[in-house]
Amino acid sequence: MLSWTKISWLRSLHQKKYRDAESVFLVEGEKGVIEGFQSTLTCQALFATQSFLQSHAHIIADLDVFEASADDLKKAGSFETNQAAIAVFEQYAQPENPKPDTDAAIYLDQVKDPGNLGTIVRLADWYGLKQIFLSPGCVDFYNPKAIASTMGSFAHVVPVKADADWLEANAKTNLIGADMQGVNIHRFIFPEHFILVMGSESHGINDQLAKRLTDKVNIPKFGQAESLNVAMATGIILDNWKRQQTA
Amino acid sequence: MLSWTKISWLRSLHQKKYRDAESVFLVEGEKGVIEGFQSTLTCQALFATQSFLQSHAHIIADLDVFEASADDLKKAGSFETNQAAIAVFEQYAQPENPKPDTDAAIYLDQVKDPGNLGTIVRLADWYGLKQIFLSPGCVDFYNPKAIASTMGSFAHVVPVKADADWLEANAKTNLIGADMQGVNIHRFIFPEHFILVMGSESHGINDQLAKRLTDKVNIPKFGQAESLNVAMATGIILDNWKRQQTA
Numbered sequence: 106m107l108s109w110t111k112i113s114w115l116r117s118l119h120q121k122k123y124r125d126a127e128s129v130f131l132v133e134g135e136k137g138v139i140e141g142f143q144s145t146l147t148c149q150a151l152f153a154t155q156s157f158l159q160s161h162a163h164i165i166a167d168l169d170v171f172e173a174s175a176d177d178l179k180k181a182g183s184f185e186t187n188q189a190a191i192a193v194f195e196q197y198a199q200p201e202n203p204k205p206d207t208d209a210a211i212y213l214d215q216v217k218d219p220g221n222l223g224t225i226v227r228l229a230d231w232y233g234l235k236q237i238f239l240s241p242g243c244v245d246f247y248n249p250k251a252i253a254s255t256m257g258s259f260a261h262v263v264p265v266k267a268d269a270d271w272l273e274a275n276a277k278t279n280l281i282g283a284d285m286q287g288v289n290i291h292r293f294i295f296p297e298h299f300i301l302v303m304g305s306e307s308h309g310i311n312d313q314l315a316k317r318l319t320d321k322v323n324i325p326k327f328g329q330a331e332s333l334n335v336a337m338a339t340g341i342i343l344d345n346w347k348r349q350q351t352a
Numbered sequence: 353m354l355s356w357t358k359i360s361w362l363r364s365l366h367q368k369k370y371r372d373a374e375s376v377f378l379v380e381g382e383k384g385v386i387e388g389f390q391s392t393l394t395c396q397a398l399f400a401t402q403s404f405l406q407s408h409a410h411i412i413a414d415l416d417v418f419e420a421s422a423d424d425l426k427k428a429g430s431f432e433t434n435q436a437a438i439a440v441f442e443q444y445a446q447p448e449n450p451k452p453d454t455d456a457a458i459y460l461d462q463v464k465d466p467g468n469l470g471t472i473v474r475l476a477d478w479y480g481l482k483q484i485f486l487s488p489g490c491v492d493f494y495n496p497k498a499i500a501s502t503m504g505s506f507a508h509v510v511p512v513k514a515d516a517d518w519l520e521a522n523a524k525t526n527l528i529g530a531d532m533q534g535v536n537i538h539r540f541i542f543p544e545h546f547i548l549v550m551g552s553e554s555h556g557i558n559d560q561l562a563k564r565l566t567d568k569v570n571i572p573k574f575g576q577a578e579s580l581n582v583a584m585a586t587g588i589i590l591d592n593w594k595r596q597q598t599a
Contacts, residue, residue, distance in 0.1 A: 220467075224581060233574035261576045291595040327480035327594060329508045333587070334471060340584045341591045347574060348538040348592075 107152065107177040115152065115181035115191060121245045128196045130247035132259070133182050138190040139164070140257035146194045152178060153190035183249040196247060203265045204275065207234050208298050209346060212272060212280075214314055215242040215305040216335060222246065223254020224336035225303070230258035232343045238267040238300070272317060275300060279319045282310050283338050287321030290345045296320075303339050354399065354424040362399065362428035362438060368492045375443045377494035379506070380429045385437040386411070387504035393441045399425060400437035430496040443494060450512045451522065454481050455545050456593060459519060459527075461561055462489040462552040463582060469493065470501020471583035472550070477505035479590045485514040485547070516560060522547060526566045529557050530585050534568030537592045543567075550586050 117123040118131045129149055132141045135157060142148060142164045150169040158165065158172060175187045182188055211229055216222055222244050229237050237246070244251060246264035255262070272280065279299040302318065304310035310318070324333060324341050333341070364370040365378045376396055379388045382404060389395060389411045397416040405412065405419060422434045429435055458476055463469055469491050476484050484493070491498060493511035502509070519527065526546040534540075549565065551557035557565070571580060571588050580588070 224584070227577050227581070228584070230575045230577035231573050231580060256578065258577050291598070324591065325594065325598070326478050328477045330474050330477035330505050331503065333478060334474070337471070337475070337584065337587045340580070341587055344571065344588045344591065345595075347572065351538070351572070 107171060107173045107181065111152070111171060112177065112181045115193070118193065119183045119249055121248070124196070124245070124247050129193050130196055130252065131183070131249055132192045132194055132252055133184060133188050133190075133249060134253065135189045137252065137255075137257050137259070138192045140260040141192055141194050144260035146197075146260060149193045149195060151190065151192045152181065154178070157189040184253070197263050199266055203236075203238070203267055203271065205238075205278065205298075205300060206236065209234060209343075210236060210238060210300045211339065212238040212240070212267065212300050212302045213243050214240045214302060214310055215308075216303065217242075217244050218306055219244050219248040219251035220254045221306065221334065221336045222248070223251040223256075223259075225339050226251070226255040226262045227258040228336065228340050228343060230255075230261045232347060234262065236263045236265050238265050238271075241266075241268055242305075269313060269317075272300070272302070272314070276317060276319075280317055281320045281322060281342075282315065282318040283323065283342065284310070284315070284318075284321035285323055287323035290322045290324050290342060293320070293322050293345070295346050295349050301339070301342060303335050306335055354418060354420045354428065358399070358418060359424065359428045362440070365440065366430045366496055368495070371443070371492070371494050376440050377443055377499065378430070378496055379439045379441055379499060380431060380435050380437075380496060381500070382436045384499065384502075384504050384506070385439045387507040388439055388441050391507035393444075393507060396440045396442060398437065398439045399428065401425070404436040431500070444510050446513055450483075450485070450514055450518065452485075452525065452545075452547060453483065456481060456590075457483060457485060457547045458586065459485040459487070459514065459547050459549045460490050461487045461549060461557055462555075463550065464489075464491050465553055466491050466495040466498035467501045468553065468581065468583045469495070470498040470503075470506075472586050473498070473502040473509050474505040475583065475587050475590060477502075477508045479594060481509065483510045483512050485512050485518075488513075488515055516564075519547070519549070519561070519564060523564060523566075527564055528567045528569060528589075529562065529565040530570065530589065531557070531562070531565075531568035532570055534570035537569045537571050537589060540567070540569050540592070542593050542596050548586070548589060550582055553582055 152171045152173045178188050252259050279296040281299050282302040399418045399420045425435050526543040529549040
């Protein structure tokens with residue numbers, strides 16, 4: 106049985122201020138925990154059922170390991186569903202001079218929904234991007250719902266805090282944003298290097314950022330829906346980019 | 353103040369069995385309610401704040417209207433957030449001989465997550481499809497979370513219950529499914545008429561259905577993510593279709 110101290114500690118890590126104070130975050134569920142172990146991330150502690158520990162003995166050699174019942178894990182976790190494991194990983198270090206290390210990068214401006222953030226991290230991973238640039242005001246990368254929505258991709262994509270000044274400094278790279286008045290994405294010629302700027306769910310790209318865009322693109326619509334979700338739009342734009350790059 | 357009877361009635365409609373018994377469903381929130389009013393759907397009753405009723409007097413002429421406080425609406429609704437209005441609409445009629453009435457149609461096989469269903473309905477609407485075909489075992493179209501996730505598109509896209517026999521009968525139309533071994537979607541030539549078959553979140557397309565597919569397509573991957581979400585995959589495939597159709 107897990108002590109109440111341990112459960113309380115894990116529960117405190119549902120909140121950003123406690124995660125940041127210790128520079129750690131929670132990964133809940135078998136798949137995510139294993140992805141974390143197979144990555145460059147450092148695990149501080151693992152809480153898992155006996156059966157998880159038996160099946161994965163090889164990955165837990167040098168760790169603080171605590172056997173826990175499914176019930177304890179449910180109490181300690183942030184989801185309603187039963188999990189076989191919860192791990193505490195150290196957060197990624199923020200680079201001193203962040204810069205895109207792939208031809209394309211994504212910059213999210215005030216994306217508030219953890220599900221959207223997680224889905225975009227999963228997309229970034231699908232399309233081979235190694236980083237995700239996040240403006241002040243974005244939901245925390247380490248939010249448990251965001252981590253869960255990445256479906257393990259939190260282990261392959263590094264979050265980088267960045268702001269409008271950073272974007273300005275990188276403006277030698279093309280800045281592409283989605284805009285109803287933009288060029289049809291099906292006809293758009295992607296530059297060799299670019300940062301794709303995606304705005305908040307409710308307000309899109311803010312005016313100050315919009316002025317700095319070098320290219321505006323539009324996903325053509327054929328029906329009545331008012332908009333696409335920010336994650337969906339990101340996915341469709343990235344697919345169009347890769348289609349062109351590999352044509 | 354709303355009577356407890358009314359609040360209980362609305363709360364009962366969070367559940368499929370009560371919705372189906374009366375063939376109605378709930379729409380929660382200002383935007384959705386207005387989309388519903390502007391559609392062919394029939395509204396049975398409207399519960400709304402005084403300020404909503406004042407701003408939208410023109411759309412509520414012949415209706416059972418109940419003024420309600422934000423607090424009552426929260427009690428009656430299925431979400432934590434405050435809503436200005438909740439409406440009870442009649443469900444769409446199931447057609448006797450369902451058939452696709454656009455060149456392309458979507459058939460969902462056991463899609464369980466209401467957010468995914470709602471997002472796909474929104475996509476269908478964006479790409480001009482008027483129907484969504486749903487297998488037995490799909491989450492209910494009228495699930496409150498699914499309705500909310502459509503962002504108003506529930507008012508433009510008609511759900512049609514359909515099964516494997518129906519798909520067989522429509523097999524003169526091409527059946528396209530997503531499959532890791534399929535043709536790269538960037539090189540695929542879409543037929544003039546087709547039904548896009550999308551499988552469940554956890555198991556993909558079931559074996560019986562997979563055998564009936566005439567075409568298999570694959571969204572190319574460039575990184576490490578294991579899969580894309582079913583709604584994301586649907587969006588990317590539909591964008592590729594429209595890109596070709598309008599080239």
